[in-house]
Amino acid sequence: MARPALLFCPPECPWPTRSQGHQTPSPFLPASRLPAFLKGLQTTDSKRTATVWKTLCPFWGEEYQVHLPPTFHAVAFYVMDEDALSRDDVIGKVCLTRDTLASHPKGFSGWTHLTEVDPDEEVQGEIHLRLEVRPGARACRLRCSVLEARDLAPKDRNGASDPFVRVRYKGRTQETSIVKKSCYPRWNETFEFELEEGATEVLCVETWDWDLVSRNDFLGKVVIDIQRLQVAQPEEGWFRLQPDQTKSRRHDEGNLGSLQLEVRLRDEMVLPSSCYQPLVQLLCHEVKLGMQGPGQLISLIEETTSTECRQDVATNLLKLFLGQGLAKDFLDLLFQLELSRTSETNTLFRSNSLASKSMESFLKVAGMQYLHGVLGPIINKVFEEKKYVELDPSKVEVKDVGCSGLHRPQTEAEVLEQSAQTLRAHLGALLSALSRSVRACPAVVRATFRQLFRRVRERFPGAQHENVPFIAVTSFLCLRFFSPAIMSPKLFHLRERHADARTSRTLLLLAKAVQNVGNMDTPASRAKEAWMEPLQPTVRQGVAQLKDFITKLVDIEEKDELDLQRTLSLQAPPVKEGPLFIHRTKGKGPLMSSSFKKLYFFLTTEALSFAKTPSSKCVNELNQWLSALRKVSINNTGLLGSYHPGIFRGDKWSCCHQKEKTGQGCDKTRSRVTLQEWNDPLDHDLEAQLIYRHLLGVEAMLWERHRELSRGAEAGTVPASPGEAPKDSLAQLLRVLQDLREAHSSSPAGSLPSEPNCLLELQT
The missing domain is CATH 1.10.506.10 (GTPase Activation - p120gap; domain 1)
Structure with a gap:
């Protein structure tokens, strides 16, 4: 009987295959990696549901929010069969491309057939190439330099691969050397091919995992159109590895079962912090004034918010005011608004009002x-x-x-x-x-x-x-x-x-x-x-x-x-505490040995320290440590652009075999890729952007309310106040929305200092 579990793999994560199984991250953080994680954090988190035992029709009912990098192309959902004694088996997968998610702005929902996992399609990572067309005496020559690769799929049982590159052009094939036990290889090898005049062929760069006994495993390929290369103008960059789609696929949809999903992609362009200051200051001013405020914008936001999106709005507002130190004042204002319209004590805070939803979010965060x-x-x-x-x-x-047979x-x-x-x-x-x-x-x-x-x-x-x-x-x-x-x-x-x-x-x-x-x-x-x-x-x-x-x-x-x-504040309370394992290397060369020492670490907002004995409950989940490290490092201006995911053992890094210990990392850091959980850091600019996006959707209702207030002020039905009139406060909000709309339209994506934020909301 199957024991299904669902594994959600965001981009940049290892893709499980039938030969590989479900790879669980190592439960230790080597000492050599600590500085890299503190300065530049990346995550290889995949999200895993609970296992539903002994059933072919599992129900999970779990919800997740995941921040994805702006360059992601697809997300995959793997249904796994958990095995207690052997590796987990992959039952099937569902892959949703970015274009598919973008074509459903209100979210993708429904049953989707599971497809078989083809090892030749389970590729990941990037390869660094330099391409140049050089003029020659008789004909031009194509020079292809294979520099390095990163984040390749691990195909071997040791959790790595033995990658080499095969370059093919017009029937000619050349290969690089083999880099043993690495998913971040460096080759720095150059190949040349003679080009014929008016050539329309393509250059194919394939990455393979070398195996001594069995056939080599495909790791991905890049196909380059020769015609787009210009003479004497070299092109260099990272190319995303693509699957091999030339083979005929087996059409077995429906034979492996189906998976019901609800997925929504929210692609938000987050502007610089200064753009959101007018909106944040206006809302904070309203909260500070409380019930004595002129326009009561918080009350107006509640009136124009539908039941379906009230939880999202409440969470965004709560996190925004929590970051401004006004969470208590914001909730107090909502308490007063709720009490002012409640006459029966047995209905107090029993509805799904903005106050109830905000308080729920507050308790989960704080x-x-x-x-x-x-x-x-x-x-x-x-x-x-x-x-x-x-x-x-x-x-x-x-x-x-009973006992002893006497039942x-x-x-x-x-x-x-x-x-x-x-x-x-x-x-x-x-x-x-x-x-x-x-x-x-x-x-x-x-x-x-x-x-x-x-x-x-x-x-x-x-x-x-x-x-x-x-x-x-x-x-x-x-x-x-x-x-x-x-x-x-x-x-x-x-x-x-x-x-x-x-x-x-x-x-x-x-x-x-x-x-x-x-x-x-x-x-x-x-x-x-x-x-x-x-x-x-x-x-x-x-x-x-x-x-x-x-x-x-x-x-x-x-x-x-x-x-x-x-x-x-003086004691700097711990963000995370528990055991981690320190990797120790003894000796050099063939006599080198490795060991692990267990220490208990304490991560606060000010320092990372350790002791030999625990002082509280032991926790060893690596993903929670990564989340805690992200929390204290999110505002670090010295974030590194790259890091080494391996350890420096002997005289080289285990990931890329680079021999310079302080050299540039072989993998890029991705500090904004986070699992949206309660212990993740607050992103104030993102919360302000989400609030702006919501207000933009109800802007027509806000204008109608503004016209009603204006007519009431002219007729004298709205009582005058010594400060601003209600319509003036609402008019300020409408002007702020207009300014933000113009800032979005006048700022190309490439000129913004902040990356687009892709938030994936999914329910299984």
Whole structure:
């Protein structure tokens, strides 16, 4: 039975083949690579879904956002069969070109047939060539210099290749030497061919992996039209390797199954920061003024935002104001807007408003590490125990219990009681951990919850509304943050795999119990599922614990908050900590040996240090380290343009065999290629561009609103204010949009200092 897993490979990533399998990145970072990663970061991340076991019809339901380089040509989705003892098998793939994605501006959605993976089409990398037509006595001569290649596909079991280049022209073939064990070879070899007058032939440069026993593996080729080359004007550059499409392909679509995808490509041209300053300053001015603002642009943005794109707009606004240090003020303004139009306490923050969506994004960005600290140990215990838990009598499965061959049927009552005990233990441990985590909660999260608590208490005073401020806090903390993380721990990066059916049921029941505690154990919540009654004593105790926790959380004084922030800034809190392996090389020549030393690293916003023993939970995921390194290095003005992906062993680099240790790197850095996750760095210019793009889409509605305000001001129905009139603030926004539109149209892509940003949104 197949165990499908989906591997999404962005451009520049190794393409898995049937002979290669799914190559997992090495779980160590050699010491010789640390300086290169700190100065110039590149990523070879591929995104992998969880494995769905024992099925031919898997469902993943996972969503990703990936930043791609502006020069990408295609993305591929590989469906893999995971094997515990051998290499993973490739079931099939779906490849979407950039042109295909661009032809669906609203997104590509639907079922697509899997195709067989042909090794001759699984190529990657680039080759550096210098081409020149030189005049001769009798005829011109074509000179082709094969300099180097980078990021070639690894075809051998050692994770590399033995590449050589074959140059063909008019039946003549010449070959370079073979570079052993390298995906970044350097040849620096030149070949010459005699050209006939009026020649219309093409020059074919093929890259191959040499094999001693089996046939050579194709690595890609470049075909060059000779006619476009001019005499005595050499051309030099990097050429992308292309697959061999001359062979007839097998048409086996449908035989390997189909994959349902929802993919949308957002190709954004990000202007220099100075272009977005008027827009950012205008929005920040509105947030600082709050409800006393003249135009309330934030409220207008909410009115003109449809339900389908409200989450994206909320996330972009939240990240923009978070970068400006105004996240708390922005959320406070949204709280006031929501409270001003809410009269029933039971509907407060229960809709998908801009306030609710922004708060969800805020907790995922600012509170994810806090969530991991509180919830991580409980989730790990549930996964490790794998106990059968069920409270619904209609779903109970009676099991056999006993030992030494003396089995007896377990009664339904015993199953229910044992399940209740297990859930009470998990719920009690979670609430206890939450009660002890007041100081561990990030300062900005505490300040936001304190402001929310105060606003709700001001809006709904009186003893009859005593629990309303607490429910307002728990509606976000429990119902929209902790409960979803309990039900889907992989989506919150708490586990690498989705839960099996038994564990998933336990997590669902635990999430329901947390929701009941978050609802303050109201009669309405108890009436929904009466079979949850065995948990009521723990739920009632949890309500008291939760109220005490929230009281302590919101009672921290402003002075203490400022002192805490100052202390945190002095301590430079760690961005990432955990074990890494240092590569050690001993001796030279044939006596050279290698070893790895395990050390525990601490990456902060100021330094990278290490110790011999751990001081916290060990984490060794290389992709998370790369994301943390990107976070602290994104604003480094000294980013290198290239780096060595290998290690300097003996007297040469293992990647390109270059013997100069401080020489130029053989692979280019790609600092902007990131997986769009909660722990990736904020890109303020990109967020401003996405907000501008959204406002541009609702510009007609903004103009209509401006005309209404203008007519109201003339008729006297809009009250005059001592400062700007509402229409003046909106008029400023419309002028800013016009200026940005002109900046985009007058700035060619090549003249912009910032690269185009390709954001790929996909759902499987």
